[in-house]
Amino acid sequence: MRLQLQLTPNTQPVPFDHLHQLTGALHKWLGQNNIHDGLSLYSFGWLRGGKPIGRNLYFLENATWSISFHDDSQAWQLARGILKDPMFAFGMKVEKATEMPLQTGFTQISFKVDGMVVARRKRPDGSKEYLLWDNPAADEVLTGIFRQKLTAAGFGPEHLSATVQFDRNFANARTKIATIKSIKHKGSECPVIVTGTPEAVHFVQLVGVGDLTGSGFGALL
Amino acid sequence: MENIDLSFFLEPPVLDTAALLTIEALYPLSMVPAQPGAYYRSQAHPTDPMIFGMLENALGWHFGEKERSEFLKDLRKTASKKHNKQAKWKDSDWLSGRSSGSGSGFTSLLMYHMHVDTHWLPQVMEYDDLWSQHLHDVGANFMGGSKHYDGDLESLINRSKTPDTTKPINPKTKKYPPLIEFGESTTHQKLTREDATILPSGAVHFKSVRDGYPLYYVSPKRRGYVVPQSPYRYRIMTTLTLANLIQIALNDPASPLYLGSNDGWVDVNWEQL
Numbered sequence: 001m002r003l004q005l006q007l008t009p010n011t012q013p014v015p016f017d018h019l020h021q022l023t024g025a026l027h028k029w030l031g032q033n034n035i036h037d038g039l040s041l042y043s044f045g046w047l048r049g050g051k052p053i054g055r056n057l058y059f060l061e062n063a064t065w066s067i068s069f070h071d072d073s074q075a076w077q078l079a080r081g082i083l084k085d086p087m088f089a090f091g092m093k094v095e096k097a098t099e100m101p102l103q104t105g106f107t108q109i110s111f112k113v114d115g116m117v118v119a120r121r122k123r124p125d126g127s128k129e130y131l132l133w134d135n136p137a138a139d140e141v142l143t144g145i146f147r148q149k150l151t152a153a154g155f156g157p158e159h160l161s162a163t164v165q166f167d168r169n170f171a172n173a174r175t176k177i178a179t180i181k182s183i184k185h186k187g188s189e190c191p192v193i194v195t196g197t198p199e200a201v202h203f204v205q206l207v208g209v210g211d212l213t214g215s216g217f218g219a220l221l
Numbered sequence: 222m223e224n225i226d227l228s229f230f231l232e233p234p235v236l237d238t239a240a241l242l243t244i245e246a247l248y249p250l251s252m253v254p255a256q257p258g259a260y261y262r263s264q265a266h267p268t269d270p271m272i273f274g275m276l277e278n279a280l281g282w283h284f285g286e287k288e289r290s291e292f293l294k295d296l297r298k299t300a301s302k303k304h305n306k307q308a309k310w311k312d313s314d315w316l317s318g319r320s321s322g323s324g325s326g327f328t329s330l331l332m333y334h335m336h337v338d339t340h341w342l343p344q345v346m347e348y349d350d351l352w353s354q355h356l357h358d359v360g361a362n363f364m365g366g367s368k369h370y371d372g373d374l375e376s377l378i379n380r381s382k383t384p385d386t387t388k389p390i391n392p393k394t395k396k397y398p399p400l401i402e403f404g405e406s407t408t409h410q411k412l413t414r415e416d417a418t419i420l421p422s423g424a425v426h427f428k429s430v431r432d433g434y435p436l437y438y439v440s441p442k443r444r445g446y447v448v449p450q451s452p453y454r455y456r457i458m459t460t461l462t463l464a465n466l467i468q469i470a471l472n473d474p475a476s477p478l479y480l481g482s483n484d485g486w487v488d489v490n491w492e493q494l
Binding site for chain 2: 079080082083084086093094095096097098099100101
């Protein structure tokens with residue numbers, strides 16, 4: 001299930017690096033859960049509707065925020081949490097949550113990215129290398145993670161040939177850096193082309209692509 | 222009528238009690254917020270006044286417009302005597318009676334003591350259907366609206382559909398005028414029903430045959446319906462007194478609960494948070 005939250009304008013400045021507040025709010029609303037461990041079968045985008053003023057973002061009207069879950073029961077858990085305590089952060093409050101439709105029945109779609117996509121691989125020394133949109137090796141990483149998620153969600157072998165690749169024909173692709181608790185992550189703002197069974201293409205819209213979808217990266221529009 | 226306790230209204234609207242309201246549609250819903258023209262377009266989600274109206278039905282407060290307005294006036298007067306010296310309430314909507322109301326003219330007794338805070342809205346499937354609108358028309362529309370009328374009017378009605386070929390063709394319609402023409406201008410004769418039924422031709426005032434028609438008739442209208450794919454959920458802020466009243470009422474509602482048209486039955490759950 002995909003949800004779009006509508007939040008009231010902020011009453012305190014919103015720093016550009018606020019991704020961990022998004023994760024914090026999500027887990028506050030979900031209550032006790034183990035979805036943060038292991039592969040994330042959910043994804044969430046970035047706050048939309050803000051204007052940069054000085055070193056902060058301001059949401060003068062409303063902010064919108066998309067959150068998607070493969071498991072509907074987690075969405076209902078979130079509903080309960082939000083309705084119990086709709087306060088988010090920075091003086092913002094959820095005033096409306098709307099269940100959103102997804103694209104269905106397609107075997108290939110180019111999806112825009114809600115935020116940025118992180119693709120990483122381990123170097124021989126154990127450190128992590130960030131692979132960006134212009135590096136074909138990034139596609140292997142994105143496809144690998146997607147197939148792991150399909151397997152974890154119980155999809156059969158007929159779905160496991162699905163692939164994810166950056167859409168390199170997109171003229172405005174760019175790299176970005178986002179900081180979570182002083183760790184800088186390098187990612188790509190570039191659409192991705194997903195190919196697979198209609199069920200797999202439906203699934204990717206919920207779980208996102210790439211690394212760290214549970215921390216606010218790789219959500220799809 | 223059972224005694225109805227509206228004393229909650231006399232308490233200042235300090236909305237410090239939160240509740241979770243869950244509404245599950247048991248039937249397709251048609252939620253039309255304002256009196257429309259020919260097409261009754263349903264909203265995807267109920268408006269706040271619709272939610273208040275549904276809760277008032279559960280409480281058994283099924284009052285007419287006039288009665289409701291008098292209750293509100295009396296309640297406001299009593300509440301004002303007690304609270305209008307407090308700066309906080311003096312110019313409040315609660316005591317001044319300011320209200321936006323609903324598009325259909327419904328004014329809820331709950332509107333000052335209840336606020337729909339956060340909405341959780343499901344996806345809906347939409348479709349249109351024909352709906353039978355029951356009408357009571359005092360004008361001339363009843364003749365075209367109703368297919369039923371008294372049997373002794375049959376020959377007269379037949380003559381009103383029969384062209385009078387002795388008269389010239391109407392250049393606009395390119396048709397002969399009927400033998401009997403119904404209308405409401407001064408040239409239309411007001412006759413007794415008996416005299417009208419034997420009139421071979423002429424202009425007859427529609428009132429001459431009004432009592433040969435039913436008071437109500439049915440007109441088919443296009444109406445939109447929605448089928449929510451999951452329940453509507455709301456965080457409601459209210460007073461403790463009203464929260465308790467609603468909890469009791471929803472355990473044993475005074476009437477069937479519906480949203481929009483009265484066949485839009487719903488199941489409602491209320492949980493104080």
